[in-house]
Amino acid sequence: KAGVTQTPRYLIKTRGQQVTLSCSPISGHRSVSWYQQTPGQGLQFLFEYFSETQRNKGNFPGRFSGRQFSNSRSEMNVSTLELGDSALYLCASSLPGHRSPLHFGNGTRLTVT
Amino acid sequence: AQTVTQSQPEMSVQEAETVTLSCTYDTSESDYYLFWYKQPPSRQMILVIRQEAYKQQNATENRFSVNFQKAAKSFSLKISDSQLGDAAMYFCASGANAGGTSYGKLTFGQGTILTVHP
Numbered sequence: 001k002a003g004v005t006q007t008p009r010y011l012i013k014t015r016g017q018q019v020t021l022s023c024s025p026i027s028g029h030r031s032v033s034w035y036q037q038t039p040g041q042g043l044q045f046l047f048e049y050f051s052e053t054q055r056n057k058g059n060f061p062g063r064f065s066g067r068q069f070s071n072s073r074s075e076m077n078v079s080t081l082e083l084g085d086s087a088l089y090l091c092a093s094s095l096p097g098h099r100s101p102l103h104f105g106n107g108t109r110l111t112v113t
Numbered sequence: 114a115q116t117v118t119q120s121q122p123e124m125s126v127q128e129a130e131t132v133t134l135s136c137t138y139d140t141s142e143s144d145y146y147l148f149w150y151k152q153p154p155s156r157q158m159i160l161v162i163r164q165e166a167y168k169q170q171n172a173t174e175n176r177f178s179v180n181f182q183k184a185a186k187s188f189s190l191k192i193s194d195s196q197l198g199d200a201a202m203y204f205c206a207s208g209a210n211a212g213g214t215s216y217g218k219l220t221f222g223q224g225t226i227l228t229v230h231p
Contacts, residue, residue: 003157032217033218042221043204043206044221045217045218045219048217056217090156092158101148101160102217102219104157104158106155106156106157107156109156
């Protein structure tokens with residue numbers, strides 16, 4: 001069974017631009033969560049989608065948004081990029097149910113210059 | 114709200130020896146669960162072991178086991194017979210079933226870098 005796939009693996013953008021990251025969950029997984037990982041702040045929860053609905057949201061500005069499609073694939077968008085948005089963005093999927101562990105992808109490394 | 118603290122930024126161990134990574138947590142939830150994840154240089158977070166808070170028995174997965182002290186809010190990871198492939202960043206994480214809306218939301222500690230010496 002294929003794992004969680006995130007594209008692209010690396011991305012370089014300029015301040016002020018916007019970016020869209022993609023995540024394909026494991027087949028059968030309907031919940032997708034996004035995390036931002038930086039050396040200073042560690043791993044921080046961005047948001048979670050289940051059945052195309054945002055179920056939970058972390059403490060990030062409105063520039064960060066996401067969506068989920070009917071096939072459970074998810075995208076996250078960051079508008080008006082800032083230097084501080086440089087990070088590893090991790091996507092995770094899980095089966096329905098609150099005790100299902102998260103399965104993570106390899107992440108997208110975003111660099112903002 | 115949940116907090117997770119890993120007080121050891123770095124740890125090292127000799128191959129075949131045993132090492133214990135520390136983690137403390139705090140939560141206001143009654144139904145919660147705890148995880149250890151490892152992140153090798155490949156960047157992918159890999160689940161090592163998980164523990165349900167309502168279970169008194171400590172979880173075990175092959176060479177990995179936990180010491181779950183609920184009253185002390187402590188959740189340490191013991192790696193026995195350490196192997197070179199165990200070298201990675203290890204994260205302790207907590208999650209909660211808060212009214213069915215917190216499934217994918219985990220709170221992570223800052224991580225512990227584990228070095229394994231041959």
